[in-house]
Amino acid sequence: MIADSTLFLRVVLENPLLGERYPREGDVLAVLDTGYEGFLAVPREVFDSLKLGELITERGELVLPNKQVVTTHAAYAAARIIDAGVLVEGLVETFEGLDEIVAGQDILSSLRLVIDYCRGYVDVAPCRYPL
């Protein structure tokens, strides 16, 4: 969906290892960021709500556009892309100061997106081969 000129995906986040889900009911919007090379970046409270901090987390590094490097805590989890009816798995990370859920290239690589800003709509579907 497009809201205020920004692209969003409706998602439900899941931690299959501990049986947690975010949000508890319904879904949540993740901002699409094609410049983000990861899977999902989430605020700390979302990470904690999924109990990802209870798993053994990986440390990673993210390079911001201003070349600043921030350290992240990350764990594997799943994201259900509501509009595409597809479940994708990858590394979910968090870092201090992040205040929104950001979906990156690792999620987008599973999707076929048609963005029509003229009509203000986005068609989201799973990849079909051959493309």
Add this chain to the structure above:
Amino acid sequence: MMGTITVVISDELEREIRRLISREGKAKKGALSRLVESALWAYIRSRKAQERVFRAIKDGKVVAEARSLYDLADRLREAGIDPRSVRIVSSPPPKPRRRLGLRCGRV
């Protein structure tokens, strides 16, 4: 050894393929076969790149392995292993250093 297969493709795709071969000056005998072979290998490579395996590691040993986190969770449960006690890795691994987009430039 070379195999022979018969496939049916749309007229549109055939026109595009023949136009591509002609434009690149490769319109010699076997050009179409070479292009199809190259395209199929590219497709196979892209599919293989998408095949992921998750492994749970405990005390340096792989204690469970699966193609999805849900299957991995099942295997750990069956083995009576607490998911909190294992390190989970994926193959292929994610990039250790990733770039963020402009969206998060203000962090």
